[in-house]
Amino acid sequence: MDYLKITGGTKLSGAIDISGAKNSALPVIAATILSDQELTLTNLPNVVDIRTLLKLLGMLGGTVEHNGTVATINNGSMNSTKAVYEIVSQMRASILVLGPLLARFGECEVSLPGGCAIGQRPIDLHLKAMEALGATIEIKGGYVRATAPNGLQGSKIVFDKITVGGTENTIMAAALAYGTTTIINAAKEPEIVQLCEMIASSGIEVKGIGSSEIIIEGTGQKPLKFQDTEIIPDRIEAGTYLCAGAITNSEITLNRVNTTHIEASINKLEGMGCSFDIQDDSITIYGNNRLNPVSLITTEYPGFPTDMQAQFMAVATMAIGESVIEERLFENRFMHVSELNRLGADIWLKGSVAAVRPVAQLYGADVMATDLRASSALVLAALVAKGDTNVRRIYHLDRGYDNLEGKLASLGAKIERLSE
Numbered sequence: 347m348d349y350l351k352i353t354g355g356t357k358l359s360g361a362i363d364i365s366g367a368k369n370s371a372l373p374v375i376a377a378t379i380l381s382d383q384e385l386t387l388t389n390l391p392n393v394v395d396i397r398t399l400l401k402l403l404g405m406l407g408g409t410v411e412h413n414g415t416v417a418t419i420n421n422g423s424m425n426s427t428k429a430v431y432e433i434v435s436q437m438r439a440s441i442l443v444l445g446p447l448l449a450r451f452g453e454c455e456v457s458l459p460g461g462c463a464i465g466q467r468p469i470d471l472h473l474k475a476m477e478a479l480g481a482t483i484e485i486k487g488g489y490v491r492a493t494a495p496n497g498l499q500g501s502k503i504v505f506d507k508i509t510v511g512g513t514e515n516t517i518m519a520a521a522l523a524y525g526t527t528t529i530i531n532a533a534k535e536p537e538i539v540q541l542c543e544m545i546a547s548s549g550i551e552v553k554g555i556g557s558s559e560i561i562i563e564g565t566g567q568k569p570l571k572f573q574d575t576e577i578i579p580d581r582i583e584a585g586t587y588l589c590a591g592a593i594t595n596s597e598i599t600l601n602r603v604n605t606t607h608i609e610a611s612i613n614k615l616e617g618m619g620c621s622f623d624i625q626d627d628s629i630t631i632y633g634n635n636r637l638n639p640v641s642l643i644t645t646e647y648p649g650f651p652t653d654m655q656a657q658f659m660a661v662a663t664m665a666i667g668e669s670v671i672e673e674r675l676f677e678n679r680f681m682h683v684s685e686l687n688r689l690g691a692d693i694w695l696k697g698s699v700a701a702v703r704p705v706a707q708l709y710g711a712d713v714m715a716t717d718l719r720a721s722s723a724l725v726l727a728a729l730v731a732k733g734d735t736n737v738r739r740i741y742h743l744d745r746g747y748d749n750l751e752g753k754l755a756s757l758g759a760k761i762e763r764l765s766e
């Protein structure tokens with residue numbers, strides 16, 4: 347199995363390009379099911395999750411040509427509506443095929459994704475929304491079977507909790523429903539905006555894009571014809587590299603980034619004492635050798651993202667005072683705490699709140715990645731730890747970070763991928 351060996355203590359410098367957003371590419375790929383015509387997606391990140399979802403399209407009968415950052419997809423040949431356990435168990439986001447398959451074919455079977463390292467992660471809100479659109483849902487043998495033989499019917503859907511994936515599934519389902527769907531308390535993440543813009547590029551009316559109330563005029567089971575789509579920059583990847591600049595007190599530049607999408611991270615790093623030069627699609631961070639402690643609470647966009655919580659915790663270990671980090675979205679998203687403590691951090695947990703006390707130095711050790719973002723927090727900590735850190739189980743990182751070790755090495759980090 348591969349692992350990363352990182353020798354800490356090197357300052358970083360230089361510039362890297364940010365890749366396309368995994369979390370935007372996934373719903374965009376799922377949305378191609380709504381079309382029976384060819385389209386090309388560009389700026390896809392070169393990560394395992396994208397390959398997994400493209401493989402699922404192939405298993406459903408779609409035609410996919412994929413080369414690095416570009417995929418040409420034609421789902422005109424799609425002839426299966428069953429998303430099997432083998433794929434869904436590898437990646438929870440496979441649940442995003444539920445809405446588009448059901449809307450286009452009037453039925454589908456999707457394996458239940460189950461829990462994951464960061465919590466239970468139920469899909470009840472996705473299923474309730476499909477029922478509100480007229481589907482019948484049955485759960486049997488580990489699969490969700492959804493049927494709507496006469497198509498979905500536009501409806502008013504009120505989410506009692508904000509859900510990114512639930513909103514995405516509902517948008518896609520609504521696009522081929524009969525009549526108007528209004529989604530109340532929709533998620534507002536940039537990834538939702540990209541999905542809405544892609545749907546609107548097919549000519550159907552989507553109102554309220556980027557707001558918490560989205561209104562969609564469905565086509566009544568008529569497949570869509572999309573424009574080719576370029577995936578937006580990955581705001582979590584960008585935030586992670588800003589944290590790399592902050593924790594190593596370095597000056598690094600990120601190109602091909604949308605700086606509006608990373609405002610929450612920029613604000614917190616500014617509060618910690620870093621400064622920035624922000625241009626149209628690039629940003630330079632200037633570190634600070636005396637980082638202030640940070641206080642943050644994870645919440646929905648445009649608030650502070652849960653997907654940046656672990657990385658900020660790594661940076662906070664180097665601050666001059668005690669930081670307080672509260673996780674509000676996922677009940678179990680602190681698996682990185684014990685691993686950071688193995689590197690010499692002093693982090694205390696009480697319920698959903700972590701207190702990060704300052705330490706003079708982190709020390710290299712063997713650590714284990716537990717989920718995608720937790721893994722990147724361990725890499726960040728390793729960049730400043732004295733000696734060597736081996737980060738194992740990096741298949742988590744490979745799911746979502748495009749060429750992490752190559753990008754960090756190009757900035758001067760001592761990092762290599764080894765096999766055991």
Ligand code: UD1
Nearest residue numbers: 369439467468469470471472508509510511512653675676
């Ligand atoms: C997406 C992101 C993930 C990010 C998360 C929150 C993708 C592929 N993944 O995940 O990286 O951390 O948004 O920003 O885009 N919930 C329910 N019932 C449901 C659905 C969700 O109770 O049916 C709960 C979840 O357990 C969680 C909260 O709602 O506590 C938010 O989850 P959600 O926004 O749905 O996250 P994902 O779409 O799974």
